[in-house]
Amino acid sequence: MAADNDSVDREEQWFTWAQSALGADEARGRAAARAAAAVQGTGAGFAAAAAAARATYADDGASRTNPLPWEAKAAPAGVEHGSTRLHSPDGHWIWNGTDWIVADHGRAAVAREPLKPLTAPSKGLSSWVDGSTSEDLFYGQAVIVWARWILIATGLVLSFWDPKSLSLLQIQLAAIIALAFGNFYLHVQLLRGHPAIDRVVYAASAADLAVVTTLVIAQGGYSSPVFVFYFAAVLGLSVAFPAILTALYTSAVIVVYGVVCLVTSDGSVSELSAVFTRLLMIAAIAVCGALFARSESHRRAEAIRIHEGTSSDSNLPAGAGDREPAPAGVA
């Protein structure tokens, strides 16, 4: 009986605390108080009980599903959505709809290490001068390396397919072998976890474009079928490089290849329209790659923000302590 009275008192005290610290909504305050009292009844400290109260108060009880991007912008403070059950911020408790119960710590997906900040984000143009490496470039570099292997393998096979002349074949093979050595170095660096410094990657991509341009010019400019390799090269750099560098490289390709085509085409409408289409599609590839890379960057930033929001919420804010009613018996 005494225990029941204690429980009721504790709940009342938590209710008062919830009204002052969390908000004036009575129903939510009652639920929060019940949750806090239940958690505290298991011997947990004030922090865990307060976190449970905060999570319950924030939860509207209507939806437990993770809000999709078009549904809601922010999850309620202290509540981690994404499952059919609600976990307290410290991960030790699960709200089953009525009470807080001890969470199953055997589930690997539940409790995790705090988020570590991303290392060395993309540095843009400044990386030209400081010799740094960027994480975005590291991941994008994998795409560039594979794009270059495709270029090398295809170029090698097609070079031997009915070569036009000895000198042309010599130029092709020399360029391809040089690319292969360079790409092997970059790929080994990636596999060893030592991404090449940004300047090397930028220079390598410039070399790709230079090689393709050389082959295009050597094969007659407009009529050369090799221009398709511009697409693979631009794709790689568009997802790896900062937007401004992508724009610079793509502009350079469009200007150089456009001039080569204008000089070597017969000037007919059909050829000029074909040149226009090629240049526009090269630009489209660059825009698509850069758009996607930026969108993913925002998604990661949002994920970090949510994660860090949860992190700061689980530690009681300084102001909250001032408003605590310090219920009797609350440690």
Next chain:
Amino acid sequence: MEQKQVREVRSHEQAALEDVFFGQSVILWARWSVILAGAVLVLWTSGTVNQLTRTFPFFLVLMAMNFFLHGRYVMGSPLNRAVVVAASVADLVLITAIVVFWPDHVGLNNQFFVLYYPVVFAFALVFPRRIEAAYTVLAMLAYTAACFGRGTVSFADGALDLKVLLMRLIVIAAMGFLGNYYFRIQRDRLRRVSQGTPSALEELKTRLQPAGRRAQS
């Protein structure tokens, strides 16, 4: 009191829905580029009124479709994944129609095969590997069929036509493969960030550390 953080993993279905939602903008912009190129080409190269009135409606239909899809996207209404796939298949149909029916230049001689590239690339940035592979193969088959169907691939003269066709097909395949490769890298990064686990780069560095240093850290 230092407390451990908690993060629930999004379900596979939720992640796929988000991928379609966020990736849609890439598909939309790729389609706008195709529409722009097509519209300019039709207006530029049409020699007669009849030619213009026969070809332009294709792009008007595509434009109307993209206005609808882009409008839905801007309004924040998620599009059904099936609708996105269907619209992307419609892109392939239209581009193949250009390759097959374009006046004077058809099949392998048609220079507008490059329209396949951004469409396949954008699709690969949105959908998982199997769907992307099916779409890329469909694009390659459609282009191959268009070239052979119009009888523009000759095996004479060292099969040079075949060489050119092969080169173009390889780049279509590369667009799909590289796009989806990057898509999967980004999925993994997002998953790791959401879970608060170390990035692949950090993990790799840790694994490659000498045993002594690893034990110390």
